[in-house]
Amino acid sequence: MLKRIVYMMMCLLKGVFLFSQSASCIKFNPTFGSEKLSADSVYYLNVSDSIKITSLRFYVSNMELLDNNKSVWIDSNPCHLIDAFNEKTLSINIPSNISHSSLKFNLGIDSTTNVSGAMGGDLDPTKGMYWTWLSGYINFKLEGTSNICKTRHNEFQFHLGGYQHPFNSLQTVFIEISSKSTIEINIDLLKIFQQINLAQQHHIMSPEQDAMDFSEKVINSLSIKK
């Protein structure tokens, strides 16, 4: 009897251990300032200007963990479509048994993938992240409404893409991280809106200089949760 209890305890412990191991992941935390991003919330830029977010979706690709500049893990899945309002897309599993000091990934889809024809999975054009009038993936999509935008239904739409020179908007992110099991990356939309003038800039819909500039602002909004 005692033997059986000990055995069960060991199994349980093993289970806990395994669980903690599989919990190793890279997690994206979309926020507006200090608040968790939600589709139902109204956010304020200042006393009078409000913002609602209806869509935040973006591709991360070619994830790689490095330890002292040496690659220790390359994601076997080359691409993930992150959707701020779909919880299960926010985490990417990583192996737990390796030590690492930095993380590298692309925000967007590289040019080779962009010219390789019809792809499946997260890259299937049915995902709504592909331009149909001009071939290429939309790397980053941010949509919503704000009273500042004097547009139809006060809408703003930022579709960032473009893989060809001179309008390649792909961004490579390199961040130093501590060797924790869960790496949390904040993406703070407030930081993006503080860098632009929403009254004047409310649409980006094609590969252009504005898309490249905006993509840099997106990178500036990323930070590692300490």
Added chain:
Amino acid sequence: MRKVWSIGIVLFLVLCAFQITKEPLFSVPTNWPKPIYDFSKNPLKSQKVELGRDLFYDPLLSKNNQISCASCHSPFTAFTHVDHDLSHGIEDRIGTRNSPALMNLAWHQSFMWDGSINHLDMQALAPISHPDEMGEKIESVVLKLQRTKNYPALFLKAFGDSIITGQHTLKAISQFMLTLVSSNSKYDSVMRRQAQFTPQQKNGYALFQKNCAACHAEPLFTNLQFENNGLEVDTTLNDYGRMRITKNKSDSLKFKVPTLRNIEFSFPYMHDGRFKTIAAVLKHYTNGVKQSSTLSVHLQKPMILSSNDKVDLTAFLLTLTDKTFLFNSKFGYPKK
């Protein structure tokens, strides 16, 4: 025992013969360049080609289930539309460009008059999504296909999966389009030394090589480049072509050079279908070329053609008609 052996050998030979006579789905014609399309990423398979053909002719791909790819790309007119200068879409909407003829697409690097599409697989997305063409979303096309009685089984046969995806839908359409090879015109027979030009056609060929071949390069009869061929801007359309895609002023008024193969059947001509006849096209090149900073280098010097030259040149252009392509039952409306 010997009998068994001989029966076995006969059977083997019959099987071999069957294998040999089975026509390949695609082959590179003699003396043609290597195709651009990467077949290793979408290997041709008859079930996929047939599925692609079903999709090509199916109006389900449009928002109101009335317009198919074939509505603007009809097989008997070299897969283009000859009744209109500009393409017609759902609810009688009219587009801004002339539907191009479809053939030999495996050799193309980019698609559409302005090269906006970078891969044959992605080409179908453009007309499917355009509000003035099929006005539908690929997401909805996939949902509609999944709900039909026949398509899940056809996708299963073709791709080993009855769950329909955008990727498989597009790859199947590509497969059918890749098989649309036109390489059996009289011109081709002459090049293969199986026929001879008439003296008139021969003179026309010489004129063609001197005046037209820089852009309409053999054997595809297009150099696949973007050129400004000196057309006056149609102020009802204000279409500046390639510049819209590259946002580069040096691409103003440039359009992709179309093939001249099957030109007899692919009228009207030019990106906006402004010319109904070959004679009108030739008149443009001899008398109508408008000078501008982006005018093709090949049109800088005036083209001089006598009326006899034009007759001969036209006689040559008609040797580019390929009846085995135009009336190939494998390309036509699928048998139900």
